[in-house]
Structure formats: C-alpha cells, structure tokens
Amino acid sequence: MVIFFVAQAFVIPSGSMKNTLLIGDHLFVKKFAYGVPVPHIPWLEIPVWPDSDGDGHIIDAEGPKRGDIVIFRYPRNEKIHYVKRCVAVGGDILFLRDKVLYLHPHEGNDYIVSNYPKEKIVDIEGMLFVKNPYREEFPGIHNDPKVIMDGMQPIEIFDFGPVRVEENHWFMMGDNRDHSNDSRFWGTVPYRLVVGKPWFIYFSWDENYLIRWDRIGRNIETLEREPPNYVE
Template sequence: MKNFIHRFYHFSNSWTGTIIIVLFVIFFVAQAFVIPSGSMKKTLLIGDHLFVKKFSYGLPTPHLPWLEIPVLPDFNGDGHLISSEGPKRGDIVVFRYPKDPKVHYVKRCVAREDDEILFQDKNLYVHFSEGDDYIKTHYPADKIKTIAGKLWVNNPYKEQFHGIHYDDGVDLFAQMVLHLKANQLAMKPALVAELPMVAGYSNFNAFYAKVEKGHYYMVGDNRDHSNDSRFWGSVPYSLIVGKPWFVYFSWDDDYKIRWNRIGRSVDSLQFDETLF
C-alpha cells in the first residue's frame, strides 16, 4: 500500500499525471461553471462560480473542456455512460442547450415526462402525470385548480424555493405572443375556460405544453427574464450534465466579492430566506 501511495504521489506530480487527474475529475466528478445570465436570479447570481456535480443523474459521456468534443462514443444512445432516472421535479440542473449542445444552461426542472403545463402571465400551472390523487395528497387546496376536468397546481415550487419570482413590470404574455408569431415559441396557444381572459386577446388566454418521454421541462427562477423551455422546448436526458454543487467564488458586476456566498452549497442557498 505504501509503495502504491509513493508511486501515485510521484505520478501526480508529473505533467502527465496532473493532466490525467484533472481530466478525470472534469469528466467524471465535477466541472467548473460560471453563471452567465440572470435567469436564475435570485437563487443563483451572475458572477457565481460553482462546481457542477457530474454524477448526480448518471454519468454523462465525457467531453473535452472548452472544445466540448466527446472523447468516447455514446454507447447507450442517451448521452450517458451510466444512466439514471434523471432530474427530479424542483431540481436545479445544468444541461446542454438543445439548440447548441456546446453551450451549458442552468435552470430548474419544473416538470418531467407526461406532465402537462399551462402558462398564463405570472401563473405556471402543472398537471402531474401521477394524476389527481397524487396532486391532492402533495399540494394544499389553495394551490389546486380544476381545469378541463383535471387538477392543476399553480406555481408548485414558488413557496418551497424562495428565489422563484415574477417581475410585475414585464408583460411576458405579450412577449410570448410575439415569439409565437415569429415561430420561436415551443408552447401552443390555448383557450382555457377556467382561466381569465387576457386583455387584447380573444382566441387564447394561455399557452400549453406536454413533456415528451425522456424529457425535462426547464424554467428559470427569474420567471419573466428567462430564455427556457417555454421558448425552445423540453430537454432530453441525453443533454443532462449534472447538478450545481457549491459556489467556490462569487463577485458582482463591480467585481466586489460576495463573501457570504463563497463555500455555500447551492442547496443551502436556495433554502436561505435571508438571501431573498
């Protein structure tokens, strides 16, 4: 054992050993990630530098850092060397952007396969695939609404994760209509009798989507300032990378260090009411 430790020590101190160890960590354990936009504000802030836990949802096929070129074939056809059931509802997830897999995004998983989503400005309704009994068991009556003969939960994660919020100064519904006209919206317009009409629109008052098999619906906590699944669709398991782990460095736009965030796990940040 001592001989092995001695050899490993000398190997790790060589250039070759250092490169191999670093690549092993990046490929299979953790990878650095910087929050580039405000889509997850207030939970994660621009300038947060964090490590992503690569083994949270199986083990993704390793890619060379920066070049994002896969170094092994996709043996299982799902982008992972070892597969798992994937993200749970409510998880913050790092994944590859479906329109450009070389780019990494971070959002919250709000729905899984076969879940249904209705969006009306400031209201995100989810009908979970487990059905009405599951919804009645897991959510309070004041968050449940009957729509088209089924139960839906309005903003199911908003009270649990305090960073989820809307901007009263933004009319996202109108913006989504513009994206719809430009064929840049993944949701379909819907006329829902149980929801109020939206001023200026008579043919529809909401947007609808159903999550495909093996996919996950990702939405930013900064609900009115997020480019997410509402615009470009759900994310297949093959593009799931991992789960944010902890913040190792953070600074604001003025390059002032946020000491109260450094060393904090992302789980502790999203449940800390003092930060919001």
C-alpha cells in the same frame, strides 16, 4: 480525470436564475447526479468517450426531479451549457396564464390531492392542476412587475401551452421567470443533454468585481431554500 467524471466548474453567465443563482457565481457541478455523462474536453467540447447507445451517458441513472436545478446542454447549440430549474417531467401537463404556472403531475389527481396544499389546487374540467407549485419552497423564483403585455414582449412570458412533456424529457424554466430563455421558447431537454446539478459555490463576485464572501462555500440545495440575500 476528476473533471470528466465527478465535478466540473461552471460560471453563471446570465441573470435567468436570479435571485437564486447570480451572475458571477462560480459553481462546481455534480456530474454524477443523473448518471455519468459522456465526458468532453473542456472549452473544446469534444467527446472523449464513445456514446454507444446515443443517450449522452456512459452510466445511466434516474433523471432530474421536479424542482431540481439542472445543468444541461442547450438543445439548439450543444456546446453551450445552460442552468435552469426543472418544473415538469415526462408525462406532466403544464401551462401558463398571466405568468402563473399550472402543473398537472402525471401521477394524477389522487397524487395531487395527497401531496399539495388544498389552496394551491385548481380543478379544470375534472383535471387538477397545482398553481405555482415551487414558489414557497424556492423563494428566489419571481416575476418582474415591470414586464407587462405591451406587444413588445414574447407572448410565452404571459401565456403558454398547455403541453404534455414527452417521456425522458424535462421542461426547464429560469427562476427569473420574465427574463429567461427556456423551454417555453425552444422545447424540452432530452436525457442525453442532461449534465448534472449545481453542487456548491466556490467563488462569487458581482459586476463591480466585489467578492460576495457570504456566498462562497454555500451548498446550492440549502441556499435555494432560503430567502435570497441579493434581490435585483
């Protein structure tokens, strides 16, 4: 029953969150971080609790905050779990230009002036935006200089939006920005699909099955704020 309500094992299957989370990281997911989601039988993904109000949770709580790494069900196939970073919440406006993320938090201009460094604030026709708001705090976020606008890559990698995020939805992006299938391509994540947040790494190995001993036991909220040890 613990796996249903408190924690669940999760393996990082792709490189979309490099260099913060790596392929082969085995995590425990804190399932009570954003309420208690409706439990499902692992692997079969069959719900074992009625979802009476249709919001995907048996106990509701505040949803993800800006900057959180979140485990959620993929909106196009709810049996699949994804892990991405929340870059915008309901009411926020965001866009990308030349791979640079610009964010206008819904709290408005005064909030931006009070909470972000002056050098990161851009005024666009009287509306203030924060340029690349997460990179200093989470150094694993990066772009791939080899990915260029050559007609072979999706335009969303380089230019996207602007869009306003719907209430009770979250805009998710991978830390490996140019190699991530995320909200730029399939939209925002509603609360009913939010599962939890990564807790700690209980095991990790690389593509050669070599154990990454230095990652085992690491708390994600601490790890994500450190310069990454594995840069690919």
